[in-house]
Amino acid sequence: MYTLHWIYFIIMAIGALYFYLLSRNPSGVPRYEYVIAIFIPCWSGTAYMSIALGQGFLEMNERTIYFARYLDWVVTTPLLLLALSLTAMFYKKQKDKAIIGSLIGADVFMILTGLIADFSEGAQKYIWYSLGVIALVIILYIIWYPLRQIATTSSEELGKHYTRTALYLTLFWIAYPTVWLLGPSGLGLTQSIVDLLAFIILPIFSKVGFSILDLAGLRRLGL
Amino acid sequence: MYTLHWIYFIIMAIGALYFYLLSRNPSGVPRYEYVIAIFIPCWSGTAYMSIALGQGFLEMNERTIYFARYLDWVVTTPLLLLALSLTAMFYKKQKDKAIIGSLIGADVFMILTGLIADFSEGAQKYIWYSLGVIALVIILYIIWYPLRQIATTSSEELGKHYTRTALYLTLFWIAYPTVWLLGPSGLGLTQSIVDLLAFIILPIFSKVGFSILDLAGLRRLGL
Amino acid sequence: MYTLHWIYFIIMAIGALYFYLLSRNPSGVPRYEYVIAIFIPCWSGTAYMSIALGQGFLEMNERTIYFARYLDWVVTTPLLLLALSLTAMFYKKQKDKAIIGSLIGADVFMILTGLIADFSEGAQKYIWYSLGVIALVIILYIIWYPLRQIATTSSEELGKHYTRTALYLTLFWIAYPTVWLLGPSGLGLTQSIVDLLAFIILPIFSKVGFSILDLAGLRRLGL
Numbered sequence: 001m002y003t004l005h006w007i008y009f010i011i012m013a014i015g016a017l018y019f020y021l022l023s024r025n026p027s028g029v030p031r032y033e034y035v036i037a038i039f040i041p042c043w044s045g046t047a048y049m050s051i052a053l054g055q056g057f058l059e060m061n062e063r064t065i066y067f068a069r070y071l072d073w074v075v076t077t078p079l080l081l082l083a084l085s086l087t088a089m090f091y092k093k094q095k096d097k098a099i100i101g102s103l104i105g106a107d108v109f110m111i112l113t114g115l116i117a118d119f120s121e122g123a124q125k126y127i128w129y130s131l132g133v134i135a136l137v138i139i140l141y142i143i144w145y146p147l148r149q150i151a152t153t154s155s156e157e158l159g160k161h162y163t164r165t166a167l168y169l170t171l172f173w174i175a176y177p178t179v180w181l182l183g184p185s186g187l188g189l190t191q192s193i194v195d196l197l198a199f200i201i202l203p204i205f206s207k208v209g210f211s212i213l214d215l216a217g218l219r220r221l222g223l
Numbered sequence: 224m225y226t227l228h229w230i231y232f233i234i235m236a237i238g239a240l241y242f243y244l245l246s247r248n249p250s251g252v253p254r255y256e257y258v259i260a261i262f263i264p265c266w267s268g269t270a271y272m273s274i275a276l277g278q279g280f281l282e283m284n285e286r287t288i289y290f291a292r293y294l295d296w297v298v299t300t301p302l303l304l305l306a307l308s309l310t311a312m313f314y315k316k317q318k319d320k321a322i323i324g325s326l327i328g329a330d331v332f333m334i335l336t337g338l339i340a341d342f343s344e345g346a347q348k349y350i351w352y353s354l355g356v357i358a359l360v361i362i363l364y365i366i367w368y369p370l371r372q373i374a375t376t377s378s379e380e381l382g383k384h385y386t387r388t389a390l391y392l393t394l395f396w397i398a399y400p401t402v403w404l405l406g407p408s409g410l411g412l413t414q415s416i417v418d419l420l421a422f423i424i425l426p427i428f429s430k431v432g433f434s435i436l437d438l439a440g441l442r443r444l445g446l
Numbered sequence: 447m448y449t450l451h452w453i454y455f456i457i458m459a460i461g462a463l464y465f466y467l468l469s470r471n472p473s474g475v476p477r478y479e480y481v482i483a484i485f486i487p488c489w490s491g492t493a494y495m496s497i498a499l500g501q502g503f504l505e506m507n508e509r510t511i512y513f514a515r516y517l518d519w520v521v522t523t524p525l526l527l528l529a530l531s532l533t534a535m536f537y538k539k540q541k542d543k544a545i546i547g548s549l550i551g552a553d554v555f556m557i558l559t560g561l562i563a564d565f566s567e568g569a570q571k572y573i574w575y576s577l578g579v580i581a582l583v584i585i586l587y588i589i590w591y592p593l594r595q596i597a598t599t600s601s602e603e604l605g606k607h608y609t610r611t612a613l614y615l616t617l618f619w620i621a622y623p624t625v626w627l628l629g630p631s632g633l634g635l636t637q638s639i640v641d642l643l644a645f646i647i648l649p650i651f652s653k654v655g656f657s658i659l660d661l662a663g664l665r666r667l668g669l
């Protein structure tokens with residue numbers, strides 16, 4: 001278990017290094033896009049390192065609560081949504097603060113309700129979980145309607161790139177609450193090793209994979 | 224007690240829905256004003272729901288500390304001040320970051336000192352409380368002098384609307400530390416049911432009521 | 447020990463008052479520079495007051511952990527870096543968000559790793575500490591290369607002022623992890639009274655002293 005988390009830490013470090021190297025030759029993509037892409041794996045790798053060191057979790061009621069995951073998510077998921085928003089508004093001088101604010105507000109809300117759900121039992125757990133799911137639905141709505149419209153009306157190329165990136169994000173983000181619900185935090189149907197593995201593999205794709213896809217597209221547009 | 228908090232939750236949900244419906248026809252008011260008005264009752268309703276679920280408070284030294292209130296306030300009060308500032312700067316392209324920053328800084332400081340005061344006893348409690356009151360005085364000073372000047376010099380109509388809204392906010396915000404001081408968090412003169420009721424009724428007016436008043440005025444100006 | 451913290455509190459209050467008086471006659475320096483300079487000692491003084499009141503520390507494993515220091519730093523160090531960045535970008539209309547974001551991200555990361563290091567033992571402590579040092583190296587790199595370049599290419603005068611201010615900051619900031627490592631939080635080579643005194647004297651220079659130096663230079667440029 002500890003080894004897996006160290007491997008994750010190393011992958012995140014390589015990801016951060018890769019985005020740093022890319023940023024040396026920005027190809028018309030604003031530098032803050034790289035800053036976001038670099039910061040996300042640094043933060044997440046450190047959060048998982050705390051688990052690898054035996055610190056980022058608690059044993060409670062015969063169950064292990066990995067609170068470090070929420071510490072990871074509460075910072076990285078707003079940044080991922082910020083990156084996606086900035087992609088959609090790539091050609092806009094004035095960024096739409098109403099959309100960015102709504103996304104980040106709903107997202108922080110979602111992660112906090114998930115944290116409370118993980119520490120709750122019985123009916124309470126599922127009430128908090130449901131609120132988190134509602135927030136996720138709102139996030140997906142914003143991504144697919146108002147935000148997508150900004151991208152598609154900006155340019156055809158950007159619209160295509162945005163739709164691809166948003167689809168990628170949507171698929172992975174839906175996997176999180178599913179794994180959570182099936183695992184020990186929720187119904188407890190899957191074994192804890194499955195849960196552990198899922199939360200190692202998913203974030204590699206939804207963080208480093210996402211940024212690779214997003215930056216590659218923007219670099220093509222920026223040239 | 225739990226019923227009251229559920230009722231509050233429902234009122235907040237209705238408030239959020241109402242502002243969402245208003246935002247469908249923005250009438251010249253920037254969309255972020257609606258985003259703020261919608262987010263405030265969502266956040267506050269959830270905080271009170273945690274009390275209704277039996278989670279958002281602690282029993283300590285024969286006293287109940289509703290820490291969920293501070294979790295509510297630390298997010299919603301900066302947003303209320305942000306909404307008020309944006310109202311004052313309605314006609315300004317460039318928002319005054321010095322004023323918004325001071326208001327939010329003083330406000331977060333005020334709520335944190337209140338939280339520490341609630342967990343402290345004896346002289347310590349009143350030292351923390353006094354610091355919070357100083358912060359509130361600074362907030363009210365900024366609202367009534369520099370911020371009001373921005374509004375009144377922008378347009379006569381806006382000046383009137385701003386003064387009305389600021390007065391409404393001031394009256395309710397002064398009620399909070401008063402109720403706090405008289406109730407079990409402070410001197411313990413009023414019964415805990417009075418305190419509980421006050422902290423159900425006050426926020427309905429200072430959140431949903433405030434946003435109704437503010438948005439109605441802006442919509443009249445925006446037309 | 448308590449007396450020393452009260453003295454610190456009073457010095458910070460005087461500092462805040464001094465910057466407030468300066469702000470009455472801004473001399474061409476934007477008002478947010480003063481807001482930052484005023485807020486820093488207010489926040490820090492309050493954090494140290496919590497130590498003076500016997501609340502801002504914990505006795506753990508025969509050692510005193512002053513967690514209030516981290517509460518101080520997590521807010522004041524980003525503001526110090528923000529002030530330095532705004533100094534470098536004094537003549538720029540459009541502030542460089544990539545640089546400001548990187549500095550603040552690395553800084554919050556550094557303070558959090560320091561907090562965790564203080565609560566950890568043995569090898570874990572030094573792993574967290576090392577991560578914090580890496581973050582500090584990144585911060586210093588950004589200050590001395592990209593940020594300094596912005597200042598020096600803006601104007602010769604500004605370049606000189608920036609270099610002086612950045613050097614002052616660098617010297618004090620390097621002192622923090624050194625004192626930390628030698629003191630009871632780290633190797634425990636120095637006595638706790640030395641540590642306590644150092645963390646009273648250092649922040650006076652790195653907060654109030656820094657802002658005096660920075661504002662004086664900007665006021666000369668602004669005239």
Ligand SMILES: CC1=C(/C=C/C(C)=C/C=C/C(C)=C/C=O)C(C)(C)CCC1
Pocket residue numbers: 073076077080110111113114115117128129130132133136173174176177180202203206207
């Ligand atoms: C809806 C929902 C959840 C969603 C979590 C998500 C969507 C996490 C995404 C994480 C990412 C993308 C991490 C970084 O790569 C929780 C909190 C599990 C439980 C509560 C309900």
Ligand SMILES: CC1=C(/C=C/C(C)=C/C=C/C(C)=C/C=O)C(C)(C)CCC1
Pocket residue numbers: 296299300303333334336337338340351352353355356359396397399400403425426429430
């Ligand atoms: C001055 C002061 C306080 C003020 C609280 C206020 C002003 C709260 C406002 C809340 C609102 C408006 C909530 C949302 O509607 C405390 C923290 C009680 C105690 C410390 C001193």
Ligand SMILES: CC1=C(/C=C/C(C)=C/C=C/C(C)=C/C=O)C(C)(C)CCC1
Pocket residue numbers: 519522523526556557559560561563574575576578579582619620622623626648649652653
């Ligand atoms: C590198 C490093 C540290 C650096 C702390 C610094 C640089 C603090 C600066 C504080 C200031 C300037 C306060 C306000 O005046 C810690 C957290 C001690 C320990 C972990 C490693």
